[in-house]
Amino acid sequence: MGTGFHGGFGRTIGTGAFEFHQSEIPESSSLLDLINQSSYGKKVADMYVELIANYKGFQKGLVGIVLSKEDKDTYKVKFFTRENEILTIISVPKLLLRRINFMEFEAYFI
Numbered sequence: 001m002g003t004g005f006h007g008g009f010g011r012t013i014g015t016g017a018f019e020f021h022q023s024e025i026p027e028s029s030s031l032l033d034l035i036n037q038s039s040y041g042k043k044v045a046d047m048y049v050e051l052i053a054n055y056k057g058f059q060k061g062l063v064g065i066v067l068s069k070e071d072k073d074t075y076k077v078k079f080f081t082r083e084n085e086i087l088t089i090i091s092v093p094k095l096l097l098r099r100i101n102f103m104e105f106e107a108y109f110i
Contacts, residue, residue, distance in 0.1 A: 048105040049077060049097040056090065063100065063108040084109045 047066040054060050064079035070091045077097070079087045 048100045048102060049075075050100050050104070051079070051092070051096060052098045053096050055092060055096050058088070058090075062087065063105050065105075066097075080108070082109060 049064055049066055051058060051060055051062040062079045064077040067076045067078055070076055073094050074091050075094055076089060077092050078089045081087045
């Protein structure tokens with residue numbers, strides 16, 4: 001029998017081993033988790049968001065596309081007008097963003 005070894009990716013107990021697989025990690029429902037895994041300033045895959053509060057003169061309800069992660073809690077977002085024109089590109093705290101799907105994003109322009 002072994003005494004056990006504790007490591008960053010799992011633990012062995014005696015002669016048996018416990019394997020920690022990525023697929024077994026429970027999915028988190030927190031906002032923008034996929035972006036949290038990316039490096040700062042790095043371009044990310046299209047992620048659609050809605051502004052959930054007024055911010056720097058921009059009205060709650062605007063939709064946009066996340067362009068990159070600025071730092072731990074801030075994202076660069078391209079917001080659009082209802083006419084599907086670029087309104088602005090600004091950095092926004094993640095607490096003010098709600099992730100939406102593409103259908104919700106498209107519905108904004110109807």
